[in-house]
Amino acid sequence: MEEKAKTSLKIENLTKNYNKTTAVKNLSLSLEGKDIFGFIGPNGAGKTTTIKCIAGLLSHQSGVISINGKDSKLFGDLSKKRIGYVPDTPFLYDKLTGREFLYFVGRIYGMKEADIEKEIEFYSKQMEFSDYMDSRTEEYSHGMKQRIVIASAFIHNPDILLVDEPMVGLDPKSSRIVKDLFKEGAKENRILFISTHTLSLAEELCTKIGIMDKGSLVYFGSISELKDKIKKENLEDIFLEITSKNE
Amino acid sequence: MNEILKIRLKTIARGIMITDFKSLIKMLSFIFVVSVFLYFNYFIFYKIFVFLLRTEEGIGYSIAQRLTSIMFSIFFLMLFMSSIITSITTFFRTPELEFLFTTPIKTEKIFFIKLLENGIFASWATMILSIPLMFAIGNAFEFGGFFIFKAIILFISMVFIAVSFGLAIVFFFSEFFRKHSLGTIIIVIAIALLSVLAVVFFMKSPDLFNLPRNANLYNVEKYIASLEVEQFKYLPSGIIINMIFDKSQQNSNITNILLLFAYIISSIFLTIISMNLYKNKYISYEKTILKSSIHANRMNYPTFFKNSRIALLMQKDMLAFLRDPSQWGQSATFLLLLVFYGISVVRSPIYFKSPFYTYILAFANLGFSTYIMATLSVRFIFPLISLEGRTFSLIRSSINVRDYFNAKIVFNFLMISVLGQVLVIGTNAFLNIDNVVVIVSVAVTFIISFGITIINTGIGAILADFTETNPSKIASGFGGIVSAITSLAYIGICLGILSTPTRTYFEYTFKKIPFNNMYFLYAIIFVFALTVLLFTLLYIAGLNSLKKRNV
C-alpha cells in the first residue's frame, strides 16, 4: 500500500443545492499530482461550495468525488490526513501563539515532536513569520494570520491541498511570500487546488485552470490552450468574455 | 489527554493569566465584583425566605416552597430553551468546527468537547442565580450542611437533562433548523412552549376555582400543600424540588429517585444517539445563512419626527434589534417566562383571602419586577453602546455625541418602563389591591425605570467594549457585572426606603388604624432624589467618556 502512486482527484457530475439555489451544477474535472489548479470565478460562482464538498465539510446531492480512486464519502476520520484545507477566512485560536497553533496541528496529525519542530523552523523562514510567531494570534493582522494558516496546512504534508481565495486582503509582500510557497509546494504527490477571483494569480502560478460561472464549469484546461482558443492575449478579457456569454 | 480540551484550558488560563500589576488589579476587582453580586443575590433570597418563614400560621413555609418550585421550573425551561439556541451555534455554526472537521480528529471527540461547551454556555446564567438561591434555602430552612452538596448534585443533573433534551431536539429536527432562520426557529419554539403552558394552565384551573373563598386557614394550607409542585411535578425541576424539601415520606422519595434516574438514563441515551448522528447532520447543515429574508428598506420610512436625529438613531436601533435573533430571541424567552411569572402571581392570591397577604404579595411583586427589570437591562440595554462597534467612529464624526447619548437614553427608557409598568400594573390589577398601593407601585416603577436606564446606559458608555460583537458576552464581562451590581444596589436601596411606610401601612390596615398617605410621598421623594443624583452623575460621566473615546 505504501508505494506512492500519483495522487489523483476526480470529480464527476457534482451537484450541490442549498434549499432552492443550485450552487454547483454537474461539475466534472480531474486532476493529478503536480498540478497547480486555478479555480477561477466571480463571487457567488460556487467555488467555496465545491471546495467544501471536496474537503468533506458539505454533503452533496449527486455526483462522485474520488480521491486516489476512492469515493470520498467512504473516507473515515483518519483519511483526512491526506487533505489540507485553508478556508477563505483564516481560523486560529485567539489566545494561542502562532507557534503553538502549528504545534497543535502537527500533534493532531500525529506527527513526531522533532518533525514538527523541523517543519516550523522551515516554514517560519520561508514565510517570514519567525519574528511574530511567539505572540498571540489575536494580535495578528489578516495577512499574518493567513501565512500561519497556510503553513499549518503544508506542515502535515497533505496530498491534496485546497486553498480558498488565499490572496484576498494580502499586502504585496505577503502575497509574494504565499505565491512563492505555492510554486515551490508543487510536487509529484501533491495537488494544489487554489480558488481565486483574481486572474493574475492563476496566470502566474497555475498549470491548469477551470473557470466557474453561476455554478457551472465553463472552461477546463491549460492557460495556453485557452489563449489559443479565444485569440486574446489578456486573460482578463477572456475571463470577462466567457462569463458574460452566459448572461 | 484530549488535544482540543488542552487548547481550551490553555485559552482559559491565558485569559485569566496575571502578567502585570494592571491585570492583577483587574482580576482582583473582577473577583470582588462577582462575589458581591453572588452575595447580594444570596442576601435577597435569604431575606425573603426568612421573612416568609416568620409569618404566623406556617403559610409562609408553603409560599416559600411554592416560590422555589416556580423558580426552579423557570430555571429548567430557561436551560432547555437556551440549550436549544446555543447548541445550534456550538454544534453547527461555530467557525472552529470547519477547522476541526478537516482534521483527523474523531467525530466523537469533537462532539464531546462541544457538549461540554454547550452545557457551560447554556447554564452559566442560571448557575449565577441558582447557586445563591440554594444557599439561601439551605440556611433559611436550616437544612444542614449536607444539603448544599445534595442540592448542587441535583441541580447539575437538572442541567444535564435540560441540555441533552434541548440538544436532542436540535438534532432530531435539524432538517427544520437548517431550512429556517434562527428567528423563525425561536418563534416556533416559543409558540410550542406557550401552548404547552396554556394547556397545563387550563387543565389545572378548574381545580383552582373549586377552592371556597372563605375556607379556614387549615383548609387553605391543606390546599396549598396539595398544589405545591403539582403543576410541574413531573418536570425534572419539580422532582428536584420534591427531593430538596422532602424530609419524611420515604415512598415519594423513592418514586422521585426513580423518576430522576429515568430522566438521566434517557438523557444519556439521547446524547449517544445525537453523537452518532453528528457527522452527517453537520455536513448537511448549511453553515452560513447568506440569504436571509430580503428586507424592505425601512430606513427612509416617513417618520413623524422626520428631521430629528434622535428619532433616526432610535429607528436604527430598533431595526438592528429586530433583525438580530440572538437579541430578540432571548428577550422572547424572558417574556415567555414573565408570562409564566404573571400567571403564577395571579393565581396565588386566590388561596389567601386575607388582604394582609395580598399586600405582602404586592410588595414582593414590586421587588421582583424591579429585579427582573434590572437583570434584563444588564443583558439587553447595557451592551447596546458596545454593539455599535467600529461604526461608533462614524456616528461620532457625523452626529453630535450628546444627541446620540440622549437617543439611547430615551430608547432604553421606553423599553424598560413599558416592561416594568406592564409587569406591575398587570399583576396588581389581578390582586384587587386598593388604589393607594397601585399608585405608589406605578410611581415607583416609573422612577426606578429611569434609574435603571441611566445605570445601564451610563456604565454601558463608560465601560464600552467596542471589540466584542456578542451581546451575551458583553453583558457577562466586567462592565456588565459592574452594571448589574449597581442596579441591584440601587433597587435594594429604593426598596429599603419604601419598606418602612409599606410596613406601617400593612400594619395599620390590618389593625384598622387610619394611615397618613404622606409617608408614602416622603419615601417616593427620597427615591426620586436618589435617582436624580444618580442620573446627573452617570449622565455626565457617560457623555464625557463617549466624547473622549478613541475607537
Ligand SMILES: Nc1ncnc2c1ncn2[C@@H]1O[C@H](COP(=O)(O)OP(=O)(O)O)[C@@H](O)[C@H]1O
Ligand atoms: N449556506 C448557504 N446557504 C444558501 N446559499 C448559499 C450558502 N452558501 C453559498 N450559497 C449560495 O451558493 C452560491 C455559491 O456560493 P459560493 O460557493 O460561496 O461562491 P464563491 O465561493 O464562488 O464566491 C451563491 O449563489 C451563494 O449565494
Ligand SMILES: [Mg+2]
Ligand atoms: Mg468563496
